[in-house]
Amino acid sequence: MKDAISILRHCGIQPTPQRIAVVEYVLKSKTHPSADHVLSYARKKCPTVSRATVYNTLNLLVEKGLLGMQTIKEGAVVFDPNIEKHHHFVDTDTGDVYDIPWDQLEVKGKEKLKDFEITEFQVIMRGRRKKN
Amino acid sequence: MKDAISILRHCGIQPTPQRIAVVEYVLKSKTHPSADHVLSYARKKCPTVSRATVYNTLNLLVEKGLLGMQTIKEGAVVFDPNIEKHHHFVDTDTGDVYDIPWDQLEVKGKEKLKDFEITEFQVIMRGRRKKN
DNA sequence: TATTTATTTAGACAATGTCAAGACAAATAT
DNA sequence: ATATTTGTCTTGACATTGTCTAAATAAATA
Numbered sequence: 001m002k003d004a005i006s007i008l009r010h011c012g013i014q015p016t017p018q019r020i021a022v023v024e025y026v027l028k029s030k031t032h033p034s035a036d037h038v039l040s041y042a043r044k045k046c047p048t049v050s051r052a053t054v055y056n057t058l059n060l061l062v063e064k065g066l067l068g069m070q071t072i073k074e075g076a077v078v079f080d081p082n083i084e085k086h087h088h089f090v091d092t093d094t095g096d097v098y099d100i101p102w103d104q105l106e107v108k109g110k111e112k113l114k115d116f117e118i119t120e121f122q123v124i125m126r127g128r129r130k131k132n
Numbered sequence: 133m134k135d136a137i138s139i140l141r142h143c144g145i146q147p148t149p150q151r152i153a154v155v156e157y158v159l160k161s162k163t164h165p166s167a168d169h170v171l172s173y174a175r176k177k178c179p180t181v182s183r184a185t186v187y188n189t190l191n192l193l194v195e196k197g198l199l200g201m202q203t204i205k206e207g208a209v210v211f212d213p214n215i216e217k218h219h220h221f222v223d224t225d226t227g228d229v230y231d232i233p234w235d236q237l238e239v240k241g242k243e244k245l246k247d248f249e250i251t252e253f254q255v256i257m258r259g260r261r262k263k264n
Numbered sequence: 265t266a267t268t269t270a271t272t273t274a275g276a277c278a279a280t281g282t283c284a285a286g287a288c289a290a291a292t293a294t
Numbered sequence: 295a296t297a298t299t300t301g302t303c304t305t306g307a308c309a310t311t312g313t314c315t316a317a318a319t320a321a322a323t324a
Contacts, residue, residue, distance in 0.1 A: 016320090051274095051312085053273075055313075071203060089248050108237065108240065109236050113221070113257075117259045119259040119260070121256065121258070124255075125242075129248055129249075181304090183304095184282080184283085184303075185302080187281065208280060
């Protein structure tokens with residue numbers, strides 16, 4: 001992955017220490033962190049960073065298409081560095097969210113929904129992850 | 133639909149005026165109301181009903197399987213009187229949520245997900261509802 | 265150096281949702 | 295009837311999420 005500074009510059013966002021801290025964490029996260037998670041981790045690099053700045057930066061990244069945003073859990077939106085189309089599986093025991101590759105599932109019948117203009121869709125599954 | 137009192141009695145919940153007001157509204161709603169919507173309408177029938185009672189009653193109904201609960205919009209959970217399996221379409225302009233009948237769509241490939249034990253799933257679509 | 269301009273911070277604010285304590289009502293027992 | 299237990303409701307406190315504003319700070323430009 002490119003470094004945080006180039007990523008920010010590339011979309012015309014001034015790379016400040018606060019934004020760099022946010023980007024470094026959220027864009028390389030393997031999980032699906034909430035804004036509060038991002039805030040905690042950003043404060044490790046940049047102890048004075050404020051909640052407002054974290055929210056501002058996250059919203060900027062989402063607007064620029066560098067970051068996904070999902071409303072699949074109660075309580076708080078989660079962010080998703082994977083901006084390829086994909087589906088989601090939510091472990092109902094742990095709350096963990098897993099990405100399911102787009103081509104693993106096929107959704108048939110959408111063309112029958114004549115009343116709706118579908119701009120995006122995904123399958124959301126819930127259950128338990130099997131421990132191997 | 134059966135009346136609110138029988139429904140409550142049938143699951144061993146004492147039918148109080150407050151609960152009846154909640155049930156009457158939420159179980160016959162054609163939309164997908166939030167808890168706050170339910171509170172507003174319940175107060176029309178029962179002006180002193182409290183927020184806590186509305187939440188308690190909604191949670192009770194969900195536990196008993198009489199009411200669905202969906203986390204598909206930002207900010208607040210929505211409730212869904214349709215407890216048959218179905219998919220959802222969210223109008224990104226209006227925020228309205230539409231139920232899509234279960235048999236309109238088919239999701240293929242779930243058996244390939246060997247790491248996951250799927251207890252439920254649905255397709256969530258976003259876009260615009262075509263106005264005829 | 266002076267002056268815009270952009271960014272950050274702190275705190276206020278509103279909304280969602282949960283919880284505990286006391287008030288109230290209803291059912292049962294005495 | 296009255297007392298007692300049991301269940302329910304309300305109020306208000308509380309934590310959390312997320313947005314906003316005003317003031318402070320930093321950075322860029324002239």
